[in-house]
Amino acid sequence: MGMNRVTMNRRLLPLALLLPLSSSLASTFGAFQITPKGNQKINLETGLTELPSGGTAVDSKNGLTLVARRMSFKSGETLSASGVTLTIKDGGALVADAVTFDQRTGMLKATGHLSFKNAQISGLSADSVQIYSLQSAVVASGNVKARTPALKASSIVVLGAGKQILVNGPYTLSSKNTSYANARQDSHLLLSGDVATARPPASLLKPFTPFLK
Known part of the structure; x- marks a missing residue:
């Protein structure tokens, strides 16, 4: 019986590391304030936060607003999102299949089917x-x-x-x-x-x- 309890506890440990949080709790990633659309999950072992239903990330300082169908991020490293609409402070808008943001360099990269427009350009794809x-x-x-x-x-x-x-x-x-x-x-x-x-x-x-x- 003792051995069975030890085995069971070891199996339950990884589940305990995945901490579900209420959708009302906002998170911070660098300059982004992130509001989940649904529940979010935090892996206490890796530090990765997942938003299976997506959410909104706002960087007021740099004028970026990112809305995604799915999102994950790790503090001090990267944010990844899919099904993204991104608006920037000059009024530009980017729609992309996938986006990654590197907190250390401040660079955001969009890939997949995408389009971009601002006051000077419309219908841009790359x-x-x-x-x-x-x-x-x-x-x-x-x-x-x-x-x-x-x-x-x-x-x-x-x-x-x-x-x-x-x-x-x-x-x-x-x-x-x-x-x-x-x-x-x-x-x-x-x-x-x-x-x-x-x-x-x-x-x-x-x-x-x-x-x-």
């Missing part, structure tokens, strides 16, 4: 979108396409709440009866408001350099 919350930068890369303006590019970098957009070649862009195209992989087109600059000088490219790979 293989991946990265949002650097600390630098207020958005990078879309891989098969980048947009409806307005009509755009195709290998990648784009958005800075200054959309006031400056660097289009990286090869690219084509059509807007207001004007067309631009360059087949070179090292080509750039800088959009600043209504002004487009082909072959921008190094001084204008400097703010974008950390995001060019």
